[in-house]
Amino acid sequence: MIHVENLTKRYGGLVAIDRIAFDVAPGEILGFLGPNGAGKTTTMRILTGFVPATGGTASIAGYDVFDHPLEAKRRVGYLPEHPPVYPELTVVEYLRFVGRIKGLSRRALAPSVDRVVGSCGLGDVRGRLINNLSKGYRQRVGLAQALIHDPPVLILDEPTVGLDPKQIIEVRELIRGLGGAHTVILSTHILPEVTATCQRVIIIHEGRIVAVDTHAGLAARLRRSEKIRLTLTRAADDVEDVIRRVPHVMALSPEQSDGTGGRSWLVEAELGHDIREELARCAVSRDWGLVELRPVTLSLEDVFLKLTAEEATA
C-alpha cells in the first residue's frame, strides 16, 4: 500500500533522513518509533506531499507522491504534529470544510461528518467553537479531520501527544480499530504506544532505519547484558578461565581481532554491573598486554536507551 525507496531529505547541509526504505501492507498498522528529531515527521511530510524529498521515491496505493500528488493525496488522511484546526470555526463547520477540500461531494458530506463525529467521540462538542475546546478534543478533531474522506491510508504524527491517560487509551483503541480497513502509519517516541497499537515497528534514529520488526521480535533483540570488548596482546592459555571467574560475568566468546596482533573476546556481564575495572585489574596483574577494553552497544540499543530514558522523564 505504501512503498518507500531510498528516500532522502536534506535541509541545506543537514541530513534529515538518509536513504530510508520500507513497505507497508494493506490493513497494517505500522509504528514509527524514534527519539525526537529522528526524522519521523520529515518522512511523514514527504509521504503526504507537504515537502518534496531530495532523493528517492515514495508511493501510496501505486501513485508516486511526486508525480501524481493529487491522486496520492486523495488516498491519505493526515494528522500533523499540531492539529491543523481553525479556532474560529465550530467542529462541524471545520469538518465540513475539510471534507469539501478533500473532494467529498455535497451529498456525501453530512453522513461523513456524522460518521467521524461518532467515531472520534465529538458528539458533545459538535457545535462548539474549536477555540473553546481542550487540547484533547482538538486532537480528536484533528483525527476526525484525517478520517473524513475515509482514506485507505492514514498517517498520524504523534496522535496521542498532549492527551490525558484516559484519552490516550481511547485514541489507541480508535487507531487499533482502524487497522484492517485502513493502512496506518503512526509515529511516536513512546515505547508502550507501539506495543499497544502497532503490528510492526520501524525504529528510526538520526535519519536512518535501525530496525524493522514486530514488537516481539524487537523485544527478543533487546539487550539483556552488558557487552564489553576485550583485546589482549599476550594472552595466556588460562585467560578464558580467569575471566569466567570474575564476578557477574555470564559469557565469553572469542571475537575477530582487528589486526593489531592480539586476541579479542566479547565479554557479557549481568545487566547493571560494570566489570571493566575488575577486568583491567586481572589483565594488568597477569601482564596480558591489555590494549582494548570498551563497552559495545548496538545502534538499536542506543535508540532504546534513549527512548526508555525519555519515557522515564516524560
Added chain:
Amino acid sequence: MKRWLAGWGPIAALSAKELRIAMASPIVSVVAGVFLAIVGLFFSQIVIVASLQSLQMLQFQGSLPQLNLTTMVFQPIFRNVHVILLLVIPLLTMRLLSEERKNKTMELLMTSPMTLTQVIVGKYLAVLVIYAALLGLTGYMPILLSLWGTVDWPTVLSGYLGLFLVGAVYLALGLFASSLTENQISAAVVTLGLILGFWIVGWAAMTVDNPAVRPVLEYLSVNQHLDRFLKGLLDSSSVVYTFSVAGFGLLLTHRVLDSSRWR
C-alpha cells in the same frame, strides 16, 4: 469541462471558509466600520462644499457645464476612497496566508488534493468578495444624491468598477505579501509599501521628461488608469493593466508558496 468544474469545488469551500472566518474576526468588522465612517465624513463634507460652490457659481456665472455631481462630488469622493485603500487593503489581506502558516493549517491545505493555484484563487476570491461588499456599502451615496439631483449612473458605475479593479490589484499585492511571512503586521507593512511604490511610480511619471521612460511609467501608474474610469472612460488597456498586475501578484504568490516547501 467537467473536471474544470470540479476544480471549483475546493476553491468555493476555501472561499466560504475565509468569509466565515472574516465574519468572525473583529478586524474585518472594525475595518469596515472605520472605512464607512471615514467615507461618510468625506461624503458629507464634499457635498456641503459642493453645494456652497455651486450656489456661488450660479450667482456669478449662471449654469455651467462643470456643475454636475460627477465632477464635484463623485470624482473627489472616489479619489479619497482610493487613498483610504492604502490603509484598508493591508488590513484585509494580512492574515490570508500568514495565519495559515502560523496556525500550521497550511499543512492541511497543502496535503489536501488541491493545487496551489486552487488555494490561491480561493483565498483571492474571498478577499475580493469582502472588498466588493465594502465598496457596495458605499452605494448609498449615489442613491441618496439621486433623490435630489441627476446622477450620471454610467460614470458612477464606471468609477466603482475602477475602484474595484484597482483594489483587486492591491489585494493581489497584499496576498503576495501575506505569503512571505508568518507575521501579519509584517505582511500589512509590506503591502503598504508595495501600494505606495505603485503611487510613487505614478508621481515619477509626472516629473520624468525622458520620452522613452515616461509612457512606461504612465502606464504603470495606478492613478492614470483610475482617473480614466472616474471620467467614465472604459479603456481596455486599463482593464488589461489591472488584470496583468493582479495576475502577476498571484503568480509571485504561487512562486513563493511553491518554493517555501523546498526549504
